[in-house]
Amino acid sequence: MKILYLGNKLSQHGVNLTTIETLGTNLTQAGFHVVSYSSIKNSFIRMLHMFYGILKHKNASYILIDTYSTSAFWFAFFCSQLARVLKISYIPILHGGNLPQRLLSHPKFCKLIFKNAYKNVSPSTYLKHHFDAFGVTNVICIPNSVNLMDYHYLERSNFSPKLLWVRAFSTIYNPKMAIDVLNLLQKKFPEATLTMVGPDKDGSLLETKNYAATLNLTVNFTGKLSKSEWTALAQAHDFFINTTHFDNTPVSVIEAMALGLPVFSTNVGGIPFLISHQKNGFLVPDSDANEMAKQIENSILFPVKTMEVVHNAKTFVGLFDWKVVKNEWMDILR
Structure with missing residues (x-):
């Protein structure tokens, strides 16, 4: 099964490891074929690289999308909408601690992302609580993992x-x-x-x-x-x-x-x-x-x-x- 994983894969640029590099590795070791984007430092080019990844791997069974509450929120929005156009099931992984505020400040965009997702994965009941209250009921809690x-x-x-x-x-x-x-x-x-x-x-x-x-x-x-x-x-x-x-x-x-x-x-x-x-x-x-x-x-x-x-x-x-x-x-x- 092929999984396309989209997120900020930037540890080679001096940034701390993020979930795309830890969970992505674990899923690969579990037997999935994981392809990930992107490690490009420039944010605009990184988004274009993610679009390229979606088009190149449109036969993927699922797209996992690391979803944050600050500027990287827009990566998740535009990538999820391209996945919708191509009819690829996508799964936002909710990371941003301020996502509850994002639900309130950009409700239309949030509904387009999260209500149309195959599933939303939250590492805590904290975000699930806020998403349920917002009317997004397809949230599953799977905690962040460590070995x-x-x-x-x-x-x-x-x-x-x-x-x-x-x-x-x-x-x-x-x-x-x-x-x-x-x-x-x-x-x-x-x-x-x-x-x-x-x-x-x-x-x-x-x-x-x-x-x-x-x-x-x-x-x-x-x-x-x-x-x-x-x-x-x-x-x-x-x-x-x-x-x-x-x-x-x-x-x-x-x-x-x-x-x-x-x-x-x-x-x-x-x-x-x-x-x-x-x-x-x-x-x-x-x-x-x-x-x-x-x-x-x-x-x-x-x-x-x-x-x-x-x-x-x-x-x-x-x-x-x-x-x-x-x-x-x-x-x-x-």
Whole structure:
């Protein structure tokens, strides 16, 4: 069975891996013939390349389309409509944490995409809830997957204020909040450290570096690392922080759980559908660095409770193993 997969395949240009490269590889290994577009950096030419892919592979059984809430939303719109003209079944994979707002701001375009899809796949019940309310009822929840064998789970009995942040540097992910958390923690724990991993997306990397400098804080900015590199680096850290303004189901949070890192995140978008506060992670209000620092301090002072949360997360993350998720993709594609 041939599957055409459309998305931003840009890791060769210094961007973090996206689902087209991870899920696409997993589906290939599962026996599907997967053809993917596009790795072209220029966004306009990338869209044209996707159109070319649709025309060249119009005999595909399905087209998978990574669907985001910002400018890449239009890739999904135009590609889905070309698929409709050619009568090819297409499946949007819903990634954008701000897609609920897109449903409200562009309802006609959204109906053309999502109501005419063979199925829509959401990695969380968060987006399914909003799509159901919008009147799009053909949404199936299939979680983002990880290969758990690729992650070394480290059992910790004590916790030090060694913070790890992994994301692209973009305003929507609020990287400066991580600096604020470090600044607050160092007032009580002078040995507190912060490592920030990820490529620049919109100039936020330099802005964050300058912000740290104005506070006289030393932060380890690594730039983009491969998955094997940053997961190895994680062994020297004790806390994972996620500071985003809005999000869906970030794979980095799932990966942190698989590594045995307690996760502290802003309570936005699909995050509360992924993290239950003080059960398998810790939640704080958006932009509330004070509360995040306080939660981390409590986790240091009460390690038994922190260990309980980490163990719960380890059990929970088993639901995201590709060995489990693969069966759900088999059901929808076959």
